[in-house]
Amino acid sequence: MKKKILISGANGQLGKTFGILSDKYSNWEWYFLTKKVFDLESKSSVSASLNHIKPDVIINCAAYTAVDQAESEIEKAMLINNTSLGWIGEYAKKNDCKIIHFSTDYVYHNSCNRPLVETGECSPKSVYGKSKLAGEKTLLSSQPDSLIIRTSWVYSPFGKNFFLTIQKLAEEREELKVVNDQIGSPTYTFDLAKSCLQIMDDHLSNNKSFPTGIFNYSNEGACSWYDFAHAILELSDKKVRLIPVSSEEFPAKAPRPAFSLMSKKKIGSLLNQPIPHWRDALKNCIDLAYSKLIRQNKRS
Numbered sequence: 172m173k174k175k176i177l178i179s180g181a182n183g184q185l186g187k188t189f190g191i192l193s194d195k196y197s198n199w200e201w202y203f204l205t206k207k208v209f210d211l212e213s214k215s216s217v218s219a220s221l222n223h224i225k226p227d228v229i230i231n232c233a234a235y236t237a238v239d240q241a242e243s244e245i246e247k248a249m250l251i252n253n254t255s256l257g258w259i260g261e262y263a264k265k266n267d268c269k270i271i272h273f274s275t276d277y278v279y280h281n282s283c284n285r286p287l288v289e290t291g292e293c294s295p296k297s298v299y300g301k302s303k304l305a306g307e308k309t310l311l312s313s314q315p316d317s318l319i320i321r322t323s324w325v326y327s328p329f330g331k332n333f334f335l336t337i338q339k340l341a342e343e344r345e346e347l348k349v350v351n352d353q354i355g356s357p358t359y360t361f362d363l364a365k366s367c368l369q370i371m372d373d374h375l376s377n378n379k380s381f382p383t384g385i386f387n388y389s390n391e392g393a394c395s396w397y398d399f400a401h402a403i404l405e406l407s408d409k410k411v412r413l414i415p416v417s418s419e420e421f422p423a424k425a426p427r428p429a430f431s432l433m434s435k436k437k438i439g440s441l442l443n444q445p446i447p448h449w450r451d452a453l454k455n456c457i458d459l460a461y462s463k464l465i466r467q468n469k470r471s
């Protein structure tokens with residue numbers, strides 16, 4: 172019998188990426204669920220879908236991701252990013268279902284300026300960060316057979332993300348200001364999703380044990396948002412004056428960590444390929460974004 176894989180948050184940037192990559196895994200039965208049928212604000216919606224599908228693996232791409240808005244929607248952020256993980260975890264524990272779930276670099280937010288390790292101190296400062304850390308704990312206590320991946324600065328050719336925002340602003344403005352005092356590493360959804368698929372394949376097809384616990388994942392290398400914006404413009408051949416500024420010039424409702432660079436040593440031991448450098452990943456994203464654009468133009 173084919174193994175059943177449930178993807179929640181199927182309309183988000185990571186969910187859509189799994190949708191594209193799933194074509195290569197036709198030996199599994201895929202279920203892509205959006206908020207309409209798998210609503211993390213509703214226990215009955217979550218239970219109904221899980222009891223109907225009976226998945227072997229849940230890849231939870233759904234989340235409350237509006238970082239600034241979360242500061243004034245605390246209950247909603249907590250319900251989606253924390254409480255719902257208890258419902259999913261309980262189901263999974265009873266039904267021997269594995270879970271891959273995503274968390275964030277915002278859970279660390281400590282004053283460390285060496286690559287952040289999974290066992291390091293967590294001190295989230297924003298509601299979003301607190302809700303994601305609470306969700307990690309809720310999930311691991313209800314279903315310890317869960318794999319939680321903390322990721323950072325996620326982007327892709329679709330959805331809402333920094334890569335697309337810079338591309339759009341470059342069309343509209345002659346000058347862009349971008350902060351240069353927050354350091355981290357971007358994550359291309361295709362690299363993250365491919366790593367998850369390899370880990371799942373090792374477990375489901377090659378009988379390796381399912382890795383559990385918390386793992387960091389982003390692309391390799393380090394940069395500031397300014398460096399990232401610079402590379403996006405350079406590699407997409409867009410001419411705009413880019414000005415480095417400090418975070419103080421861009422006050423946001425939710426505080427951002429100044430240093431988010433994560434060590435990938437732990438997850439590296441599970442992967443059969445090195446994690447791509449963020450610049451190489453960015454080139455791949457730009458190629459895909461342009462090939463999509465070319466296909467659309469050919470059709471119209």
Ligand SMILES: NC(=O)c1ccc[n+]([C@@H]2O[C@H](COP(=O)([O-])OP(=O)(O)OC[C@H]3O[C@@H](n4cnc5c(N)ncnc54)[C@H](OP(=O)(O)O)[C@@H]3O)[C@@H](O)[C@H]2O)c1
Nearest residue numbers: 180182183184185206210211212233234236273275322325
């Ligand atoms: N984006 C980043 O920079 C970043 C960084 C670190 C970690 N992460 C984590 O990575 C994971 C994937 O993020 P992403 O960038 O793919 O996020 P995304 O593009 O914002 O997608 C999130 C998805 O969750 C859905 N959703 C929202 N509320 C829901 C609810 N009540 N029930 C069910 N689905 C709901 C959204 O649906 P609608 O669009 O219909 O609202 C959307 O499809 C998340 O766990 C996120 O916390 C992201």
